[in-house]
Amino acid sequence: MATPFQQLWRPVAGVLGLLGIGLALVIGLSAPEPAPEPPPTELGDGAPSPFLADRAEPILPLAAVAGIDADKMALGRKLFHEEALSGDGTVSCATCHDLGRGGGDARPRPIGSGGAEGVVNTPSILNAALGFRQFWDGRAATLEDQIDEPLHGPHEMNSSWPQAVSALGRDPAYQAAFAMLYPGGGITAANVKDALAEFQRSLPAPTPFDRFLAGDGSAISGDAKAGYKLFKSLGCVACHQGTGVGGNMYQRMGLLADYFADRGGVTAADFGRYNVTGREEDRFVFKVPSLRNVALTAPYFHDGSAGTLEKAVRAMARYQLGREITAGETKAIVAFLESLTAPPQIGGPGS
Numbered sequence: 001m002a003t004p005f006q007q008l009w010r011p012v013a014g015v016l017g018l019l020g021i022g023l024a025l026v027i028g029l030s031a032p033e034p035a036p037e038p039p040p041t042e043l044g045d046g047a048p049s050p051f052l053a054d055r056a057e058p059i060l061p062l063a064a065v066a067g068i069d070a071d072k073m074a075l076g077r078k079l080f081h082e083e084a085l086s087g088d089g090t091v092s093c094a095t096c097h098d099l100g101r102g103g104g105d106a107r108p109r110p111i112g113s114g115g116a117e118g119v120v121n122t123p124s125i126l127n128a129a130l131g132f133r134q135f136w137d138g139r140a141a142t143l144e145d146q147i148d149e150p151l152h153g154p155h156e157m158n159s160s161w162p163q164a165v166s167a168l169g170r171d172p173a174y175q176a177a178f179a180m181l182y183p184g185g186g187i188t189a190a191n192v193k194d195a196l197a198e199f200q201r202s203l204p205a206p207t208p209f210d211r212f213l214a215g216d217g218s219a220i221s222g223d224a225k226a227g228y229k230l231f232k233s234l235g236c237v238a239c240h241q242g243t244g245v246g247g248n249m250y251q252r253m254g255l256l257a258d259y260f261a262d263r264g265g266v267t268a269a270d271f272g273r274y275n276v277t278g279r280e281e282d283r284f285v286f287k288v289p290s291l292r293n294v295a296l297t298a299p300y301f302h303d304g305s306a307g308t309l310e311k312a313v314r315a316m317a318r319y320q321l322g323r324e325i326t327a328g329e330t331k332a333i334v335a336f337l338e339s340l341t342a343p344p345q346i347g348g349p350g351s
């Protein structure tokens with residue numbers, strides 16, 4: 001069942017899906033890839049929502065997550081922190097996706113099993129469930145599919161399913177929990193993935209900006225409101241939009257200025273989506289990241305090259321929009337982005 005909050009926004013969501021595509025086309029971007037089906041339009045009791053006329057926004061509010069199986073989520077949370085899933089028993093998902101650090105690791109690139117360094121920045125886990133695909137280059141379709149890679153990755157957990165399943169099987173508490181929640185299956189790769197994914201689906205949480213979108217004008221500061229106006233008028237919303245404020249399309253890094261020429265030292269990890277499709281037009285193309293909780297997850301970009309949010313915002317204006325923005329504009333946009341931080345909660349940031 002959708003909450004009344006979700007029902008209220010359904011009609012708006014349909015209109016906004018189209019607006020988003022229109023906007024992207026106007027400024028000459030490719031249309032969002034597999035745009036999600038617009039939600040069905042229904043107006044509840046038939047009365048037009050008072051929000052419809054004047055509150056059509058490119059960013060959609062996030063309601064509290066519903067329909068989570070609390071027991072599977074709790075099991076998934078334990079597995080997320082379980083070092084026995086790694087080959088040498090020292091690395092868990094939370095080693096890199098630290099819930100106390102915005103779901104990331106606060107490093108340009110992660111350190112995994114045996115001290116090996118990864119090749120791209122660790123994205124936050126807090127908003128992954130909102131993304132249309134997983135990974136910077138979108139190579140995994142679902143949260144469940146995504147797990148195979150960190151589990152096996154020599155730079156990550158350096159393990160295998162038979163090894164992980166047998167390590168969990170040595171713990172009677174896991175045996176009991178899996179037997180209860182997955183009758184007939186018990187501890188299997190598929191059930192471990194299911195529980196981990198359920199935990200990750202529970203993480204997206206409403207923020208002050210969501211309260212602002214729902215009509216509470218006092219939920220965010222004056223600076224943040226000014227920043228949101230700029231975020232729209234400059235064109236950031238052409239790419240960072242929808243419920244995730246990103247996570248629903250691919251775009252090139254360096255659309256209007258050559259980011260990689262300026263940075264230098266290009267490696268295969270910079271090729272992005274090209275590594276998946278082999279199509280020349282996908283070189284340097286990445287999934288647009290969600291900006292929810294972004295204030296918690298410095299450093300930024302797939303290469304971890306922007307040390308602060310200010311630097312990331314100025315780089316975006318330069319390379320994606322072809323503009324230099326002032327210190328005041330940058331400050332306002334940062335204040336807006338800070339209003340996208342969810343408060344610490346059970347199972348979420350800070351816990």
Ligand code: HEC
Nearest residue numbers: 092093096110111112120121122123128134135136150156
């Ligand atoms: C050694 C550090 C490390 C460990 C351990 C790790 N991850 Fe990650 N995770 C990363 C990095 C780096 C990426 C980005 C990789 C890429 O896009 O190519 C990532 C990407 C992801 C994504 C995609 C997020 C997005 O927005 O696209 C999810 C979901 C995720 N990890 C979940 C997990 C889970 C679940 C585990 C445990 C089974 C785990 N990770 C273990 C570093 C790690």
Ligand code: HEC
Nearest residue numbers: 235236239251253286288289300301302312313316317320
């Ligand atoms: C043309 C599409 C596009 C536009 C317009 C755009 N962005 Fe981005 N944004 C991206 C992509 C793609 C990335 C990932 C780039 C990378 O990692 O190399 C990104 C990354 C970011 C990040 C870093 C997120 C993280 O977790 O590392 C921030 C912050 C950001 N954008 C803010 C903005 C702001 C503010 C604006 C407007 C001034 C803006 N973006 C305009 C596509 C866009």
